[in-house]
Each structure stands twice: as structure tokens, then as C-alpha cells.
Amino acid sequence: MKKRQILGATALLAMALNAVSTLAQSAKGQIIDRQVISMNFAGNRIGVSPVRKMVIYLPPGYLTSTHRYPVIYFLPNPFEENYRFDFDHRDAQGLFDLAIAEGVIKDFILVAVDMNTPLGTSWYVNSPVTGNWEDLMIQELIPYIDANFKTFPNRDSRGIAGIFIGGYGAIRLGMRHPDVFGSVYAMHPVGTGTGVGVSMTIPKWDILTNAKSMDDVKQDGGTRIFTTMFQAHLPDPAKPPLFVDLPGRQENGKLIIDVKLMDRFRNNFYLETMIPQYANNLKSLRGFKFDWTRNDANYDHVYANQAFTRKLNEFGVAHGAEEYTGPFDESNWGADGRIYTEVLPFFARYLVFDIDPQIHHQ
Template sequence: MLGLLWRAVFLLLLLVAPVAARAEGRLVDFEIASRRFDGNQAGVTAIRKAIAYLPDGYEAGRRRYPVVYFLPNLFDDQRAIFDRDGAKAVLDRAIAEGTVPPLILVSADFSTPAGSSFYATSPVTGDWTGFLAQDLVAAVDGRFRTLPRPDSRGLLGDRMGGYGAIRTAMLAPGVFGAVYALHPVGTGVGLQTMNSRPNFERLAAAKSLDDLGDDGFSRVFLGMYQAFLPHPGKPPFHVDFPASGRGASLATDPVLTARLQNAFLLDRLLPAHASELKALRGLMFDWGRFDGNADHVVANRAFAGLLEELGVANEAEEYRGWWGERHWTQGGRVETRALPFFGRALAYEEK
């Protein structure tokens, strides 16, 4: 009888122990007040929201950690990967299983009223490059136990955030040490002209953002124009449009279109900033082969080739995937590709 009792207790402990031993990190919401948005004409608030994932054991010791800064996709805020996609569980599991050493992950809100800042600096929407590379990094280093040096900072971005990660590494050198871009957009021209996407007739007639309704393309491209074709003092949106009309009546302004391409597309920026990317400890990006917008596939293939032409070491991968899939899932690309990459590319020890 006593033997049966001990056997039952032992089995109960086996069932309870894994739950009790499960390591979990903690999420901390915080805000950053930035002067980078003083005088902006798009209605961007100077108080930016952010959230930090702190690994299990953070509170118990004095250890310092590397930081990966996550840059969200269009229309996502700082909490989307946690509230919608389950990023905390992915990070908990990856650290517990040794996929990546313990690290801090920070996600901030980079949205504007039109949808996205495009991670650019503009007199209309503010200095987003400075906010990310200086204000946010300084706030995180001041608030948390980080390893405050470039080789312990990574940039991870999803789609438009992937674009922002590569762009920031080019334009703010010496701040981040490694970049992983998930399915980046804006790496180069595709099969369709950019001017064929927005509804310029609706944009020209609109008096406010409300007039664009649920026209997603027009909203996205308005944000792009505010970032790269700003015209302060030209209401209501303070931009120049690179075309007018629509369909067969589309009339393109070649000067403004070239200005937009040269300011926005990463392949146009790369020749002048290849040395900044060469200085990284690691650069990796990927894209889904079955993206419904073939422009992204064509542009990313060409961008990978251009990096090689300019001698920029990189890992580029085309996988069996599509545009809308979520990457913060069990066995998803963050867990299987991005986190192991940062495990290799970042420095985890104090000097």
C-alpha cells in the first residue's frame, strides 16, 4: 500500500514539475517623449508608446542583456505581435530551449495618422530615424539592464518594418550590429509602376484622411508621400503627388517620381551606404515565393544580387510562403530563422 502511495506521489510530481519549472518572461509597457516630432504637420504625437520583453530571471540578477528592436508592419502598433501573434510565448520557448540566449526585445509604435512613418525623416511627419536610433535606444539603455553597445543591438522588422530595419542600418551607422528583415518591401522596383497603385483622383479630392475611407492603397501611398515627397504648408496633406488621374488617364510627373524612387527604394540608397551595411556583424532577409504582389519577390531577388555586386555579405532566403502569413508562431520564421540568427550575430557578454 505504501509503495502504491509513493508511486502516485511520484507520478503527480512528474505532471506538476514541468508546469512549475516553465520559465516566463515579463512585458513592460513604457512611453518616450521625443522632440523629433516638434512642428510636424501630420498630427504625429510626440509621446510614443513602446513595450519591452524581459527574459525570465531579469529581476533576480545583475546580468546585462542584448536588445533586439522590433519594427512593426504597416498599420500595426507596438503591442500587435504580443496581443495578436503570441510573441511572448515564442520568446519564452526559444530562450528556454536554447534557440537563442536570453535577450530583451523592444517594440515601439512607428505609426502616423496615415498609417506608417516608413521609418524615414520628413518635415511633415518628423525625424523617425533619429527617434529610433537615438531617442528609443537611449530610453531603453537608461531604463533596462542592457549591453549598451552596437554589437549587442539588433534590428528585426516585418515587411515595412523589414524595410525600416535595413534603411536604419544604412542611415544611422554605428548604432546597431545585426539586421534581420522579414519579407521587406521597398527594396527596389517591381513589375508594376508605383503610380498605378493609389487612386490619385480620390487623393486630390480628399480634404481629410476620412475622405479616403477604407482605400488601403491610397492611405499607404499617402504616408509614403508624406515621408518622401513632403511639401510643408500645402494642405491638407502637405505633399506633392507624383501623378494625377487614373488608369488610361494616368499622367506621371517624371521629376517627382524619380525623387520618390531615389528617396524611398533601398536599391537606390545602397551604393552610397554599402559600407554601413558591410560594418554589420550580420545581415539577413527573406521573402515568400508566393507573395500575391510579385513586385516584392522580383525586387528582393534583385536586391540580394545587388548586395553581392557591392560586396555586402548577407544571407538571403526565398521560402515557400506568402504575404499575409504570421511569423510569430510556433515553428514560424522568427523562431526558426530570426532568433537563431541573432543568437549568432549579437554579442552576449560584457566587455
Template sequence: MKTLLLAWLAVLAIGPTLSTAAAPSGSQVIGTELVSQALQGNRIGIDPKRTVMVYLPRGYDRSTQAYPVIYHFHSIFWSSPQMFEPDGAQAVFDRAVTSGTIGDFILVAADFTTPHVGTFYGNSETTGRWLDFISDELVPFIDRTYRTLPTRESRGLSGDLLGGHAALKLAMLHPEQFSAVYALHPVGTGKGLVPLATRVDWRKINRAKSWADLEGDVFAQVFVTMAQAYLPNPDRPPFYCDFIFELKEDTLVLNPRHEEQLVSTFFLDQLLKQHADALRQMSGIAFDWGRYDPNQDHVYANQSFTRELDLAGIEHFAEEYRGAAYDKNWIAHGRVEDRLLPFFGRHLKFAPTSREAGHHQDAGNAWVDKCVPGVASTHPALPTCGRSAGRGGPAF
């Protein structure tokens, strides 16, 4: 599974509780099921019954306190159960809470896998309405089932790679539901440097009769999955989508209408043109990216996207760090523990509670900004104290 991920980087019914994993700290991870109406009727065999992994903080069962919620979205070739493997996300969250980096919180990681690559987080006749599943079904389900603070000020969005793309997109589309977003190495923020035409074997894709014909070709699998999400065509088997390049008498021909549709609906720099005001409503926006992603299109696109946000006058924090696309996220004192969780500690609203030593609340019960040692920042989303670490910050 990790081999596929690295290869790609180079290029409403409620079910029973499924499982509970308790930690010595007192936190627990619960797996439940949610049957989605938004995913019904898809053309590629996606099961509408989705597993939802929920991290509950220490003492949840013994208190009446309500908590802010972070919604986390995983990328393709990955899953939420993998995220909560031993010494994974739960351990990272527990350390952050114990150290006072962030107050007690709930984190929700739903299942965004499919029979093949995973979801590209679109609303599609072919693959289902994943964005509607999140906003119309998942969020209300969590608020009904757990003791949440059910306001936008207490809901955050996060994700890595395509999950980071989803987090930023949902901030644009649903500012009435969410107030803060942190994207870890998001992809699809822009087209990058290399033309889409050169990235994939379009002849193979157009000639394929089944998914088996694409086995071993990660680029082909990824681009077909993207097309299923953003160029759906329920009348065109076997993949039930259109492509930006099509075979006409054995000649590849660009379809400008399909290209425009894909570019305008998938890439975040294009969506920004219509949804800048939504991002201005966020209490905090942050994203980062690894300088040494083998696919340098991702690096270039993120560098360009932060400039686009600057030109639009949208306050945000953006950081390029010394690392690849994924290897620094979930390690001890990595991107999640030392960047993402402190960010939400500052920008989400927590319920009134006794505070640990060294932390304070303002009159509105929001976390007060504090500096992060060794991090260079000119933006209030990440205050600086001590020695500047330069543009990329410290190398973990």
C-alpha cells in the same frame, strides 16, 4: 485590422510604466511612454508621446546581468500591442530562450502607429523624424532605463514588411549603433515589376479634400502615406505632401523631380549605392520573403535586392520560402522562432554567463554558429547540417 493588412499586401520626457505582463516562464513585457522631440511639430496630428513595449527575459528583476537588445519595427496597419497579444511574441521568445536557441535578451517594440495608416519610417516635416526618433531618442532611452549592453555589437535590428524595410535602412544609416539585421519579408527593397503609375488612382488622390475621401481605398491610403514621408510639402494641405502624378487641367502629368526624389530616398536598392560600406560593417545581414505574396512586386524586388548585394560584395543570407508575406512569422516554429532568433543568437554579443547544455561561447563571448537542421545554405550566416531542403527551406 487584419483585413486592411491583407488588402495592402495585395497591393525626451519619460512617462510612467503603463503595464506589465508576466509569463509563467518568468519573462515580462513592460509598456512605458517616451515623449519624442523628433516627432514634435508634425502636420498630421501624430502624438509625440509614444508607447514602448519592452520584453524583459526571465530573472531580469533578480539579477545584475546586462543583455543585448533587439529593436523590432512593426508594419503599417499593425501595432506593438497587437504583437504582444496572448500566445504572440512573448510566447515565441520564451520558447526560444528555454530551448537554448538564443540567450536571454531584451526586445524593444515602440509604437509606430499614426492617426491613419502608420509610418513609412522617414524623416519628414509632415510626419515627423521617425528615423531620428529611433537613433537619437529610443536607443539612448533604453540604455538609460534598462540593463543593456550599450554597444553596437549587442544591438540588432528586425522588423516585418515596412518594419523590415526600416531595419535594413537603419543598418545602412547607423552602423555605429547596430551590428546585425534580420528583415522579415521587407518591402520597398526595389520598385518591382509594375510601374508606380498603375498602382493607384492618382486622380482620386489629387482631388481628395480630406482623409475621409480615401476611405476604403487601401492603395490610395498607402501611397499618400508614402508621399507624406518622402515628398513632404508643409505648404500643401490637406495631406501636406507632393505626388509623383499631378492634375493639370484635368490631365495627369508625371512630375519627374518628385518621382526621382521618392525613388532615391525610399527604395533600398537606391540607398545601397551610397551606403554599401555601412552594410559591410554588419556582423550579419539576413532577410526573407514569402514566395506567394499576392503582390508579386515584393517578391521580385527581394530577389533583385539579394543580387544587388551580391554584386556589391556584401555578405548576407537571403531566403525565399513557401508562404505568403506574413502568415509564417509568429506561429510556433515559424520564421521568428526558427530563423530570426537563432540568427541573433549567433551574431549579437552576449555578456559572460553560464551556458545551457549544448551551447558554447568563444573567447569574445559571442555565440558560436551552429547548424540549423534541414536548411540549405551556402552562406556562413546560416550553416547547414543534415538534409538540404532546397532553395525555399522547409515549409512551416
């Protein structure tokens, strides 16, 4: 071949590659908003709305495609502004588009749902005080998505992920419902187990015992979040205004722990206490991983996650556990963030993207 022909062929190849690259970069997914009116909040005592909103990411070409897609259910950090925060402020849609275009993961659907109460997180459990959040997810939201979108309606093509308290929810829902979710990734989960300090020294007991309304607990962050824990795990619909059984009290400046209530709280709340009951469920997952940063200002979270992976090992639960150095939350997003480099590749490996799944375990 003559030199001029070689140069011409090279130029044509370069143009073709550039065209493919441009097409991939221009292929954009779509985000849409939906809502369901849930039957699971009729009896709640704290004013939770039955209208539960969600944002849904659809991959490029979804509207014209005849294909079906796997679904990732995503539980955002509930301390953010709202469930849409990552889409509105961190360009989650652009990141997912890039991941698909670059082959990090095949086409997928992602669903992020508002799972918060007026005080903050629901902890994703059924409670006579806050409503039945677990039932909302399993009995209403997932059937709604499968009925209205082109999904593979089976656990092998359905994963769940979450950040921080959302990570807690991802593990909890995954361990309790392995028939619904086949793969679980939790980013920096909290509530995995006991920390270094005594947890009940965090809330301000004078605020809890003297509260005249739920607004009173909002004046202190630790007290507020522990109120959500108690409403989820020590609910008492007959005790306004907080509707909880308090597992502690202050007497002459000393913290007094109610042993029975504390035992009930620990057994209902900490994920480590649930391992013996749900170890076989966890073993049946196609993939299970969680991570945490050692730079967390609250070392209790680091200590608890280290202990959690050790206890999983004791029960023979195969899983991935990674402690990394670096900031948390904001750095999860972007092409260098852990969602792009860790979470999406994880689901690329463990979700089933075709009609005839070949089940393989981690």
C-alpha cells in the same frame, strides 16, 4: 551495480530531468509598457502625438539578475491593429520564453515601438510633415532603453528586425546607422526596389488631387499607403490637406509622371537606390539577412527582393537572402514559425551576449 540500484538511479535521473524541464517551462519573462514624450514631433503637420508608446520583453530572471542583456528592436507589421498585436494575439512573450528555455537563443530584451502616423506607417524617416521618426529611434528611444534597462549599450549587442514595412525600416535604419545596430534581419521587406508593374498606377489620382482632408484617402487602401509614402519622401508642409508633392496626375485618363519628382521619390524611397551610398555601412554589419515568400499575392514584392539581393551582390555586400514557400505573417509565429526557426537563431549567432565581445563578421 545491482539491477534494483540501476533502476533506482535511472528513475532519479528521469525525475531530475523532468524537474529541470518543468523549471525551464515555468520560467517566464515579463512584458512591460513604457512611453516617451518625444521632442521630434513638435512641427509635424498631421497631428502625430509626441507620446510614443512601446512594449518591452524582459527575459526570465531579469528583475533579480545583475547581468546585462543584448537588445533586439522590433518593428511590427504596421498593418496590424497596433504595435502590441503580436504580444496580445500571438503570444510573443510565450514564444520568446520557449526559445530561451530550449536554448534557441540566450536571454535577451526586445523592444517594439509604435512608429505609426494617423494614416499608417511612418516609413521610419525624418519628415517635416510627419515628424522625425529616425531621430526618435536613434536619439531618444535607444538612449532611453539603455538608461533605464540592463543593456549592453553598444552596437554589437544591439540588433534590429521587422516585418513587411517594418522589414523595410529595419534595413533602412541598419544601413544608415551601423554604429548603432550591429545585426539586421528583415522579414519579407517591401520597398526594396522597383516591381514588375508601374508603381504609380496603384493610387487613385482623382482621390489624391481632389482630397479635402486626409480622411479622403482612407477610402482606398493603395491610395492611403502611397499617401504615407509621399508624406515621408515627398513632403510639402505648405500644401494641405495631404502636405505632399504629387509625382503624377491624370489627364484625359492618362497618367502623367513628373520626372523630377519621380526621381526624387525613387532616390529617397527605394532601398536599392541607397546601396551605392551605404554599401560600406552594410559591409560593416556583423550579420544581415532578409527573406520573402514567393506566395505573396503582390508579385512586385517578390521581384523587388530578388533584384535587391542581386544588387547587394554586385556591390560586394555579404548577406543572407532566402525565398521560401508558404503563407506570410501569421505563420511567422509559433514554434514552427520563422521567428522561432530563423530570426532568433540569427540573432543568437550575431548578437554579443557577454561583456567582452569578440567581433566576428558574416
